[in-house]
Amino acid sequence: MTLTDPVQVLSALIRCPSVTPLEGGALATLESLISPLGFEVERVTFRDPDTPDVDNLYARLGGGGPHLMFAGHTDVVPPGDTAAWSRGPFSADIADGMMYGRGAVDMKGGIACFVAALARHVEAHGAPAGSVSLLITGDEEGPAINGTEKLLAHAAAKGERWDAAIVGEPTNPDAMGDMIKIGRRGSLSGTVTVQGVQGHVAYPHLADNPLRSLIAMTAALLDPPLDSGNERFPPTNLEITSIDTGNTATNVIPARATAQFNVRFSDIWDGxxxxxxxxxxxxxxxxxxxxxxxxxAAHYEIEFRERPSPSFLTRDQALIDSLSAAVASVTGRTPELSTTGGTSDARFIKSHCPVVEFGLVGKTMHMVDECVALDDLEILTRIYQAFLQGWFHRAGAN
Incomplete structure (x- = not known):
């Protein structure tokens, strides 16, 4: 295999059926690929009650500073109905300039391009004038309990410190060079339960319909808007995702009603x-x-169903400028600096060092026939190459 070719690297990774939380051979394959570049590799399995064990990888090339981290995940979401795929979800088939397979863009493709970029850098210039580490989890698409957060803590406890990080998630909406993520909105989910009194719909005075209160309460959550956003974040958005009574009869007032919601919030708020x-x-x-x-007054209970994911904004101009310049030099485009989209493992990394995200076009992520353009793999590899050279220069490496 030629490590400088992202197509070959990605093909090897896609053929590993690493559906969360299974390692599926993906981390073993990655270890075999990067070891010849001089990386010292550590594999760590984390455990937690009531969650699956998860295998993770931490690797470092170089012993001095400045220290750049590349973070990502080799786990993928299930392929779903494999009969609906035009090609096997773990076949890495190529047709009409596209490679097909689960993880092609989310995000084995980003890992493949970074490995290829680093291999090209080493081939042309030798090892970077500093250190590069890979922090790769198998738990990003799962509960994110036994993955990046614990791996960061594990590495930090052993003395690892980072000056900056890039996460290879798919960030571009339509074309390479569209967008760099310089932050993320926070996320908070909850369930509201209203207690009522069950009864016959013909005798409402003998019952208490909880839906009457729940309708008013969900309306209050939606209006007025929570905020109007700011220069870096779009407005906070709350969505009601379900309303349920468990009632299958049309002539029975239900005893209780529940509503679930999720909020994606700006940095105006915290949890x-x-x-x-x-x-x-x-x-x-x-x-x-x-x-x-x-x-x-209606009787209700609210349960926030998970710890909130905090919002964050990266302000490290050397990191942002290095990546923006790399994107512009390869694509001729000025990327939008954005905080849109869902959460990512960058929310854990931001507590250790400045972090940005840039990867492939995400149009087909999690879809049947997930695929990536071979041309985009080459473009991203070249962007990462330029970024490596530019960031180490800006960071003052000798």
Missing amino acids: DSLGAEIRARLDAAATASALRPGRG
């Missing part, structure tokens, strides 16, 4: 302040609902 605002809105709506006159 505590946003939770307090949500409770305040629910309290007001539970007391003042016009849909249940004379009933008094």
